[in-house]
Amino acid sequence: MNETCPHTTAGCLFDSHVHLDAPAFDADRARVLHDARIAGVREMLVPAVDAASWPSLQALCGSEPGLHPAYGLHPCYLARHDDGDLAALADWLRVHPAVAVGECGLDFFQPGLDHERQSRLLHGHFEIARAFDLPLVLHARRAFEGIILELRRFGKPLRGVVHSFSGSQEQARELWRLGFSVGIGGPVTYARANRLRKIVASLPRGSLLLETDAPDQPGERHHGRRNEPAFLVEILQCVATLRGESPDELAQATTANARRLFLGET
Numbered sequence: 035m036n037e038t039c040p041h042t043t044a045g046c047l048f049d050s051h052v053h054l055d056a057p058a059f060d061a062d063r064a065r066v067l068h069d070a071r072i073a074g075v076r077e078m079l080v081p082a083v084d085a086a087s088w089p090s091l092q093a094l095c096g097s098e099p100g101l102h103p104a105y106g107l108h109p110c111y112l113a114r115h116d117d118g119d120l121a122a123l124a125d126w127l128r129v130h131p132a133v134a135v136g137e138c139g140l141d142f143f144q145p146g147l148d149h150e151r152q153s154r155l156l157h158g159h160f161e162i163a164r165a166f167d168l169p170l171v172l173h174a175r176r177a178f179e180g181i182i183l184e185l186r187r188f189g190k191p192l193r194g195v196v197h198s199f200s201g202s203q204e205q206a207r208e209l210w211r212l213g214f215s216v217g218i219g220g221p222v223t224y225a226r227a228n229r230l231r232k233i234v235a236s237l238p239r240g241s242l243l244l245e246t247d248a249p250d251q252p253g254e255r256h257h258g259r260r261n262e263p264a265f266l267v268e269i270l271q272c273v274a275t276l277r278g279e280s281p282d283e284l285a286q287a288t289t290a291n292a293r294r295l296f297l298g299e300t
Contacts, residue, residue, distance in 0.1 A: 046074055046075075046076045046077075046285065046289060047073075047074050047075045047076065047077075047244065047266050047267065047270060047285055047288075047289060048075075048076070048077040048078070048079075048243075048244070048288065048289040048292035048293065049070070049075050049077070049078040049079065049244070049245055049246050049248075049263045049266050050079050050195060050197070050217050050243040050244060050245045050292045050296075051079055051081060051137075051171065051195075051197045051198070051217050051219070051243075051245035051246070051247050052078045052079070052080060052245065052246050052247065052248045052263045053080065053081065053083070053247070053248065053249065053250070054066070054067075054078060054080050054094065054101065054248070054263070055080060055082075055087060055090055055091045055094050056249050058249040058260055059249065066262050066263065066264070067098060067263075069262065069264040070262070070263040070264045070266075072264070073263075073264040073265075073266070073267050074267065074285075075263050075264060075266050075267070076100050077100040077101075077102065077289070077292070077293075078100065078101050078102065078263055079102050079104060079133065079134065079171065079245075079292070079296060080094065080095055080101055080102065080103055080104065081103075081104040081105075081106065081134070081136050081137035081171045082103070082104060082105045082106055082108075082136075082137065083106075083107075083108035083110075083111055083137060084107060084108065084111050084114040084115060084119075085107065085114075085115070085116070085119045085122055085123070085126075086114065088105050088126055088130070091103055091105070092130050102132075102133040102134075102296055102297070103130075103132050103133065104132055104133060104134035104135060104136045104137065104171050105123060105126060105127060105130070105132050105135065105136075106123065106135050106136040106137050106138040106159055106171065107119055107120070107123070107138055107155055107159070108137045108138065108139075108173060109138065109139050109140055109141045109147060109152045109155065109156070109173060110141050110144055110147065110173075112147055112148060112151060112152070112155075115155065120155065120158040120159075120162065123135075123158075123159075123162055124162050124165070124166075127162070127166050127168075132168065133168070133169075133296040133297060134168055134169045134170065134171045134194065134296055135159055135162055135163040135166070135168050135169070135170050135171070135194075136159065136170050136171025136172060136173075136194070137171050137172075137173050137197070138155065138156055138159040138170065138171070138172065138173065139152075139156060139172040139173030139174050139177070139181060139196075140152050140153070140156060140173070140174055140175075140177035140180045140181055140184070141173060141174075141175045141176070141177060142175065142176040142177040142180060143175040143176040143177075144175070153184065156184055157184070157188065160184075160185075160188045160190075160192060163192060163194070164190055164192065169192075169193045169194040169195070169295050169296060170192060170193070170194030170195075170214075171194060171195055171197060172194055172195065172196045172197065172214070173197065173198075174196050174199075174201070175198075178196070178199075178200075178201035178202075178205045178209075179201075179205065181196060181209075182205060182208055182209065182212070185209075185212050185214075186212075191213060192212070192213055192214075193213040193214065193295065194213070194214050194215070194295070195214060195215045195216065195217050195243050195295065196209055196214050196215075196216055196217065197217035197219075197243075197245055197247065198217055198219055198221070198245070198247055198251065199216035199217055199218060200221060200230055202233070203232075203233045203236060203237070206233060206237055206241065207237075209241075210237075210238065210241045215240075215241050215242065215243050215291060215295060216237065216241060216242065216243070217243045217244070217245040217247075218234055218242060218243070218244055218245065218269065218273060219244070219245045219246055219247050219251050219253075219269060220246065220247070220251040220252050220253035220254075220256075220261060220265070220269060221251060221253075222234055222269065222272055222273060222276070223253035223254045223255070223268060223269060223272045224253070224254045225254065231276050234273055234276055234277070235276040235277050235278075239277075239279075239284070239287050239288075239291075240287075240291060241291075242273070242287075242288055242291065243288055243291055243292050243295070244266055244269055244270055244273065244288045244292075245266075245269075246261050246262070246263050246265055246266050246269070247261065248260070248261035248262050248263050248265070249261050249262070252265065253265055253268050253269060253272075255268060270284060270285055270288075
């Protein structure tokens with residue numbers, strides 16, 4: 035996209051991961067969307083976390099331009115998932131178009147989550163993504179190496195994004211080799227995030243997506259408050275500074291990356 039959005043020095047932005055359907059936005063979702071548009075955030079990927087949320091997420095994305103749905107089963111909500119939910123996901127996607135499969139993945143941080151069941155669900159998402167030729171939106175908390183191992187074990191070409199990346203430079207490059215971009219969000223704005231900042235500064239531009247993960251993971255300026263998609267501009271400015279690039283060029287590049295991955299644009 036080469037157009038310039040009003041009220042921002044950056045080109046139009048794509049928030050590649052925002053839970054706009056979350057209850058935290060129920061009271062003021064219209065205002066949040068309005069502020070995002072004013073800030074130049076014109077498109078958003080909205081990923082589901084469980085089967086119960088699919089209908090309301092579909093309705094939300096159908097009600098506003100620029101909102102793109104992804105459907106999946108988040109590993110942190112294992113207790114909400116039934117054994118038949120993967121089959122239900124495939125059935126749902128046959129009727130309700132999506133731009134990605136997810137949010138899905140592995141979480142080795144939250145206690146009490148069955149690792150074997152997580153792996154089985156993740157493999158099922160891999161199969162569905164292959165069957166529908168869709169990218170994956172992957173969650174990997176304390177599990178970047180686990181995700182890489184699962185992708186290698188699957189052995190068939192996949193593509194997607196590992197959101198909220200905080201792994202090593204080597205892991206980021208291996209994910210890129212395997213067909214996966216990395217999502218960079220609020221954590222990079224913290225001055226103490228030296229390791230992440232160095233990694234973000236060195237990665238290929240084509241591997242980067244920008245995200246807020248709102249309402250979670252606010253940047254340093256909003257620490258302790260609810261995150262919002264309008265704050266993506268601050269992430270853009272931080273990443274551009276770290277990389278020595280202009281915000282406008284980086285906005286155009288990361289938006290093009292997101293549109294190529296999720297919308298199939300060349």
